[in-house]
Amino acid sequence: MSSITGTEVQPHAGIVVVGGGLAGLELATALAEHGAEDIVVLEAGPGDDLAHIHMEHTQDDATHVVFAPENDPHFHRPWIPDSAPHYTGISGLRRRLGGRSLYWHGVILPLEDWALRTPWWPSDVVADLTESWRGGPSLYKQVTADLMDWSSRAPWSTGEASERHVLGGRVFRPLPRACRRPAGEDRWEAYTALHRWRDDDDRPVPPPGVRVHCRTEVLAVEVGGGTTRGVLVRDAGGATRTITAGTVVLCAGTVESTRLAIQALTATGRLRAPRLGGLADHIVQGFVVRLPTAGGTAAARLPQPGSYYVPADPATRSYLRMDVHDDGPDAVLLDVRVTGEQLPNPDSTVECRPTAALPWQARIRTALLTEDRELIGVQRDALRDFWRALAYGLGLRPAPMDFREFGDPVRDNTLVLPGRTRSQPLGVPETWTSLLGTEDHEGGSLPLGGVLTPRHEFADLPGLYAAGPAVFPRLGAANPSLTAIALSRRLAALLARAA
Ligand SMILES: Cc1cc2nc3c(=O)[nH]c(=O)nc-3n(C[C@H](O)[C@H](O)[C@H](O)COP(=O)(O)OP(=O)(O)OC[C@H]3O[C@@H](n4cnc5c(N)ncnc54)[C@H](O)[C@@H]3O)c2cc1C
Incomplete structure (x- = not known):
């Protein structure tokens, strides 16, 4: 039995x-x-x-x-x-x-x-x-x-699946997720x-x-x-x-x-x-930014809360993901990341x-191969370009975006902890980089x-x-x-x- x-x-x-x-x-x-x-x-x-x-x-x-x-x-x-x-x-x-x-x-x-x-x-x-x-x-x-x-x-x-959103010059689709919300549950x-x-x-x-x-x-x-x-x-x-x-x-x-x-x-x-x-493991980096919704500026142009992505291409070996969250009455929170391939390395x-x-x-x-280090740089350029284009598209002046050395635990993916993201000033992107294995x-x-x-x-x-x-x-x-x-x-x- x-x-x-x-x-x-x-x-x-x-x-x-x-x-x-x-x-x-x-x-x-x-x-x-x-x-x-x-x-x-x-x-x-x-x-x-x-x-x-x-x-x-x-x-x-x-x-x-x-x-x-x-x-x-x-x-x-x-x-x-x-x-x-x-x-x-x-x-x-x-x-x-x-x-x-x-x-x-x-x-x-x-x-x-x-x-x-x-x-x-x-x-x-x-x-x-x-x-x-x-x-x-x-x-x-x-x-x-x-x-x-x-x-x-x-x-x-x-x-x-057929939905498309053009943001920051990129075409986003809904991210397929095998998830469900049982009846009556939040x-x-x-x-x-x-x-x-x-x-x-x-x-x-x-x-x-x-x-x-x-x-x-x-x-x-x-x-x-x-x-x-x-x-x-x-x-x-x-x-x-x-x-x-x-x-x-x-x-x-x-x-x-x-x-x-x-x-x-x-x-x-x-x-x-x-x-x-x-x-x-995957090489993953991103930024979290709170955007003001006052006057409907940002909110009007952003998709509904949810997860969206741009598929990976062979040049960057990374895909771009954007999660949109409500963040109180006056802001939305964008969690943007690129997930890329660490190559096999003996x-x-x-x-x-x-x-x-x-x-x-x-x-x-x-150990990182030269190609992996190049990918880290390519990902950072892609994130900066996207942020600039997104901010201008939303009628905002893009605040500068800086990254620390790859592998610095001071700005790892724990930055997305709710207590930290909520205290972020509006319009200022906080960058982070995952440590390998995390x-x-x-x-x-x-x-x-x-x-x-x-x-x-x-x-x-x-x-x-x-x-x-x-x-x-x-x-x-x-x-x-x-x-x-x-x-x-x-x-x-x-x-x-x-x-
Ligand atoms: C927060 C989070 C979000 C994620 N989101 C995604 C996602 O959206 N999409 C995606 O593709 N992947 C995602 N992943 C990754 C995915 O969960 C893992 O890749 C996957 O679970 C690995 O499967 P596995 O069976 O190899 O390992 P596991 O699921 O970890 O299973 C291994 C099992 O083996 C048991 N075990 C270990 N050693 C022994 C032993 N000696 N004897 C007996 N039992 C042992 C462990 O207890 C464990 O139950 C996520 C992971 C996390 C933590």
């Missing part, structure tokens, strides 16, 4: 899914939909609270949970940052069943063609994502349609596969064939004879035990999945040093120091077509697979979750067919 948590851990499983976050839950749910059985999801955190933070909290309180993680009992950073301040601050896991699918904002953008059509992404994976999946529409089309259908049952955003939630886990009384129950064990931390993948044998776990009672399984899928978030892979590949003797490169690494005790401690080193888009360290085959299996360790943004060979500019969900569904079909 299915249960959400608490049953005795069985010593054997058909498929073990390590991590019950966005990618792991999507995978387990899709596996069950394909009729696969004997699937066990192991989640290090608790499973008693499954509400999205924007359902649980007011907008301001939810922002504090994210940007002041000392307010979040589930925040957990299982790595040491060797390139501080990057991968410090708000960079970490939200260790609970649901993972960061209970925090995300539901932005669903496909990876851009210029990122996918490169030697990095395997061509069969790209064809499944963008052309056709199992004889039907592409994975991107199918997943987007499912998520928009889920959202439209209680619409959250007012934007029509709060909202974003999609998580947990929404497909409902019994007749609307209680979350795993689908048939799936067992979930919460507060169960995977310490290591067990290997033997050059193949995957199962996992070693610390269960809810603190006992260490083995679960044998011929198929193990790492869905523990990029850094944890990479840490587990390093341990396993070191045990097989396939890794020369206990480290894997290619770790990347010197951006997850590294472990082998010890007898498990788990090994992961350390993170980040966008929660980290990925790239277990690339498909590299460490992994195009079927998501470790090339050097049969039976071990991975899902989540960790498997992206290159990040592109788009937020990762639409692609992560699509790839979890792809992997589920491959595993179900193999079973």
Whole structure:
């Protein structure tokens, strides 16, 4: 019988899914939909609270949970940052069943063609994502349609896909978000596969064939004879035990999945040093500005409160986003940002120091390529140009816009905390730059077509697979979750067919 948590851990499983976050839950749910059985999801955190933070909290309180993680009992950073301040601050896991699918904002953008059509992404994976999946529409089309259908049952955003707004010389469209506002609520939630886990009384129950064990931390993948044998776990009672399984899928978030892979590949003797490169996050910068609405000047020309974007082009490898918020009777707040691609770099690494005790401690080193530094400059020019054009277009004199050195924590993305934005003087843009690792888009360290085959299996360790943004060979500019969900569904079909 299915249960959400608490049953005795069985010593054997058909498929073990390590991590019950966005990618792991999507995978387990899709596996069950394909009729696969004997699937066990192991989640290090608790499973008693499954509400999205924007359902649980007011907008301001939810922002504090994210940007002041000392307010979040589930925040957990299982790595040491060797390139501080990057991968410090708000960079970490939200260790609970649901993972960061209970925090995300539901932005669903496909990876851009210029990122996918490169030697990095395997061509069969790209064809499944963008052309056709199992004889039907592409994975991107199918997943987007499912998520928009889920959202439209209680619409959250007012934007029509065909809507266009010309501002600051740029053409903005409504940003697609898989979010909804249940009837009678002033709060909202974003999609998580947990929404497909409902019994007749609307209680979350795993689908048939799936067992979930919460507060169960995977310490290591067990290997033997050059193949995957199962996992070693610390269960809810603190006992260490083995679960044998011929198929193990790492869905523990990029850094944890990479840490587990390093341990396993070191045990097989396939890794020369206990480290894997290619770790990347998005490079994100922006500004927040309060604009006066007195006399209807700014308000008359700005779109309704909501999220809008201009797609990324290959020259800037960044997309422009603008969120419009009401800010009291006399002002609107604009939150403008560019999200761009940090390129794969062998010197951006997850590294472990082998010890007898498990788990090994992961350390993170980040490095920017020349192209990444150029992108930072291009993004800043784009933000300045946009602000100037926007301000003149609204009949305002643009105040100058300056940026601090990339990686300066004094002006990082915590500037968007409500208490800070509200005290900003009107018309003066406050710039900020995210530290790497704090966008929660980290990925790239277990690339498909590299460490992994195009079927998501470790090339050097049969039976071990991975899902989540960790498997992206290159990040592109788009937020990762639409692609992560699509790839979890792809992997589920491959595993179900193999079973
Ligand atoms: C505030 C916020 C807003 C975001 N908005 C967006 C957005 O709009 N669009 C978008 O595309 N992305 C967004 N993201 C990013 C997105 O949420 C992540 O990219 C995504 O959740 C990563 O999926 P994952 O499954 O790899 O990791 P997670 O969702 O973090 O899941 C990993 C799970 O593994 C568990 N785990 C870790 N280690 C172990 C272990 N050793 N044993 C057992 N379990 C373990 C963790 O507890 C966790 O539950 C946002 C993130 C945040 C925080």
